[in-house]
Amino acid sequence: MLAIQNITGGYSRTxxxxxxxxxxxxxxxxxxxxxxNGAGKSTTMKHILGLLxxxxxxxxxxxxxxxxxxxxxxSKIGYIPxxxxxxxxxxxxxxxxLTASAxxxxxxxxxxxxxxxxxxxxxERARNWFPDTFSKGMQQKIMILxxxxxxxxYLIVDEPFVGLxxxxxxxxxxxxxxxxxxxxxxxxxxxxxxxAEKLCDRYVCIHQGNIALSGTIQEMRSQAERPHAxxxxxxxxxxxxxxx
Amino acid sequence: xxxxxxxLQQRIHTTWTKATRIITLIASGxxxxxxxxxxxxxxxxxxxxxxxxxxxxxxxxxVVWGIxxxxxxxxxxxxxxxxxxxxxxxxxxxxxxxxxxxxxxxSAGMAMVRLIVVLFxxxxxYRVRIGTSSEWWMAIGMLLALQIWTLWVRVxxxxxxxxxxxxxxxxxxxxxxxxxxxxxxxxPYQIYTLLALLLPIVHSIWLYKTTxxxxxxxxxxxxxxxxxxxxWQSLASWFxxxxxxxxxxxxxxxxxxxxxxxxxxxEPFTYxxxxxxxxxSDLFASFYRIxxxxxxxxxxxxxxxxxxxxxxxxxxxxxxxxxxxxxxxTYPLWxxxxxVSPGRAVHSxxxxxxxxxxxxGFLLIIMPLAMQRVSYAEAIILLLIxxxxxxxxxxxxxxxLSQSSQVNR
Numbered sequence: 001m002l003a004i005q006n007i008t009g010g011y012s013r014t015x016x017x018x019x020x021x022x023x024x025x026x027x028x029x030x031x032x033x034x035x036x037n038g039a040g041k042s043t044t045m046k047h048i049l050g051l052l053x054x055x056x057x058x059x060x061x062x063x064x065x066x067x068x069x070x071x072x073x074x075s076k077i078g079y080i081p082x083x084x085x086x087x088x089x090x091x092x093x094x095x096x097x098l099t100a101s102a103x104x105x106x107x108x109x110x111x112x113x114x115x116x117x118x119x120x121x122x123x124e125r126a127r128n129w130f131p132d133t134f135s136k137g138m139q140q141k142i143m144i145l146x147x148x149x150x151x152x153x154y155l156i157v158d159e160p161f162v163g164l165x166x167x168x169x170x171x172x173x174x175x176x177x178x179x180x181x182x183x184x185x186x187x188x189x190x191x192x193x194x195x196a197e198k199l200c201d202r203y204v205c206i207h208q209g210n211i212a213l214s215g216t217i218q219e220m221r222s223q224a225e226r227p228h229a230x231x232x233x234x235x236x237x238x239x240x241x242x243x244x
Numbered sequence: 245x246x247x248x249x250x251x252l253q254q255r256i257h258t259t260w261t262k263a264t265r266i267i268t269l270i271a272s273g274x275x276x277x278x279x280x281x282x283x284x285x286x287x288x289x290x291x292x293x294x295x296x297x298x299x300x301x302x303x304x305x306x307v308v309w310g311i312x313x314x315x316x317x318x319x320x321x322x323x324x325x326x327x328x329x330x331x332x333x334x335x336x337x338x339x340x341x342x343x344x345x346x347x348x349x350x351s352a353g354m355a356m357v358r359l360i361v362v363l364f365x366x367x368x369x370y371r372v373r374i375g376t377s378s379e380w381w382m383a384i385g386m387l388l389a390l391q392i393w394t395l396w397v398r399v400x401x402x403x404x405x406x407x408x409x410x411x412x413x414x415x416x417x418x419x420x421x422x423x424x425x426x427x428x429x430x431x432p433y434q435i436y437t438l439l440a441l442l443l444p445i446v447h448s449i450w451l452y453k454t455t456x457x458x459x460x461x462x463x464x465x466x467x468x469x470x471x472x473x474x475x476w477q478s479l480a481s482w483f484x485x486x487x488x489x490x491x492x493x494x495x496x497x498x499x500x501x502x503x504x505x506x507x508x509x510x511e512p513f514t515y516x517x518x519x520x521x522x523x524x525s526d527l528f529a530s531f532y533r534i535x536x537x538x539x540x541x542x543x544x545x546x547x548x549x550x551x552x553x554x555x556x557x558x559x560x561x562x563x564x565x566x567x568x569x570x571x572x573x574t575y576p577l578w579x580x581x582x583x584v585s586p587g588r589a590v591h592s593x594x595x596x597x598x599x600x601x602x603x604x605g606f607l608l609i610i611m612p613l614a615m616q617r618v619s620y621a622e623a624i625i626l627l628l629i630x631x632x633x634x635x636x637x638x639x640x641x642x643x644x645l646s647q648s649s650q651v652n653r
Contacts, residue, residue: 050581071585074581077581079581088493089493089519090519094515097515101509101511101512101515102583
């Protein structure tokens with residue numbers, strides 16, 4: 001289980017962005033991290049990934065922290081960033097080869113998965129191209145392909161649908177669903193609430209660095225005392241200040 | 245319109261300020277002026293030998309004709325269009341003719357400077373074997389005018405946006421007409437030369453009448469500007485390290501295939517660092533630059549001690565720069581998430597650096613051996629010394645990198 005316990009942190013010690021956050025992602029469930037721009041979603045994810053150090057609190061995967069077992073911790077997490085980040089000097093295929101090599105995939109499994117993913121995301125013709133010639137959506141696909149090439153136990157997915165074409169959105173949603181069914185725990189941050197409703201079992205709604213609502217849609221309705229509200233209405237009630 | 249023009253002037257001014265700084269940096273450096281001096285003297289001696297020793301039957305006029313045709317035809321219009329201009333200047337397209345005019349004047353000025361330098365270099369050849377001094381001055385006048393004409397044709401060509409065969413035909417036409425006119429400029433037989441001038445005039449009238457110049461070829465010009473900048477930057481990076489300049493990616497497929505064939509790349513960072521080194525890093529240029537410089541020293545200074553000091557120094561210089569491969573490259577953040585320890589990244593660095601040090605050590609002794617500065621036995625000792633120095637520095641750097649938090653993987 002991915003457990004975030006009382007995390008306070010941010011980019012500077014004096015002005016933390018997130019305050020005392022606690023939630024969990026269990027294997028085989030999808031948790032949606034929702035909030036406005038600047039609410040602290042990406043900051044929370046960076047803390048989970050160990051890219052930022054928390055001021056207080058702890059993050060564990062199956063009971064271990066990053067500092068206790070760095071390689072084991074890292075091998076259990078896959079990450080799709082919001083902004084495509086890639087090596088301009090590597091072709092798409094070389095990105096896949098590099099990822100396979102880092103995660104120790106066998107040649108047979110690598111080729112099988114890579115070919116399938118390339119086909120699924122319609123990237124076969126671009127396999128030997130350098131990513132700086134790609135459109136933004138295609139660059140985002142590199143991140144998706146690399147992440148789904150591995151079989152991580154937990155996926156951290158930051159705004160994955162931005163810039164993707166409709167086919168890629170469907171394929172990604174399907175892949176996330178398949179991974180969940182196979183027992184992967186997924187933490188997904190998105191602004192597309194319709195998509196979140198389709199994919200997520202539970203939600204953590206962050207507002208100004210604090211958890212405003214969390215749980216299943218039913219649990220959030222009772223927390224907000226709005227028994228018939230949709231996710232969209234609950235979200236708006238939080239961010240417009242009807243409820244803190 | 246005025247604002248556009250001042251933006252262009254500001255852009256030109258900024259570029260030249262930067263260029264002046266780089267030139268000053270190169271000129272004030274120790275090694276480069278010395279090497280350039282050696283090269284210039286070498287060039288002078290070689291040119292003198294060529295003038296005196298080549299037989300009179302050698303077709304000098306054809307060589308001059310070929311060089312000038314190439315220089316005149318390959319002229320390039322520098323548009324000074326940047327990526328952001330496609331957003332911010334696009335709505336001001338109707339004011340862009342003024343921009344184009346200034347950019348044209350700039351490109352024409354630069355092209356003429358280039359032509360004058362070439363003509364200056366060709367003058368001894370022309371004077372000794374081809375024509376008289378007064379004919380030469382006449383030819384210069386005609387060639388400069390011709391250069392303006394070819395540049396103008398290039399601008400029109402950009403506006404016409406030809407593709408495929410029509411583009412090839414157009415290029416062939418320009419090269420053909422230029423070659424014809426250069427010939428008549430070098431062999432001025434009055435009436436025929438004047439008749440030859442009719443050709444560009446007719447061509448220009450036709451181009452002017454058929455080319456629509458109201459729309460700017462934005463994408464083409466933005467791409468060209470970026471290529472021109474990369475070209476200058478990569479030339480400058482031969483002499484100085486340019487920080488903050490994103491180097492162009494070179495595919496170098498054959499070299500990557502060669503490395504894949506002869507090295508083990510199971511380790512992820514070995515795989516990555518080889519590709520970064522060959523396609524993106526300036527360290528690759530450092531490798532052959534150091535080799536060429538050391539070779540030049542060995543060739544130009546005929547003393548055995550030069551080989552015994554320069555080659556170990558060259559190895560040392562190269563290996564000392566190598567940590568940049570993992571400390572200064574900007575690798576994407578998410579790769580930090582790979583389940584691979586920093587120790588393995590350092591190990592990959594050691595493997596690559598060791599391979600390159602062995603290769604460079606070997607390459608460095610070829611010239612001393614070929615020039616008989618050292619005997620075979622001495623060459624082997626020199627090779628072993630070079631390798632030992634390389635390995636020593638690698639070991640020292642490895643310890644430093646292992647303790648450093650700078651290892652950027």
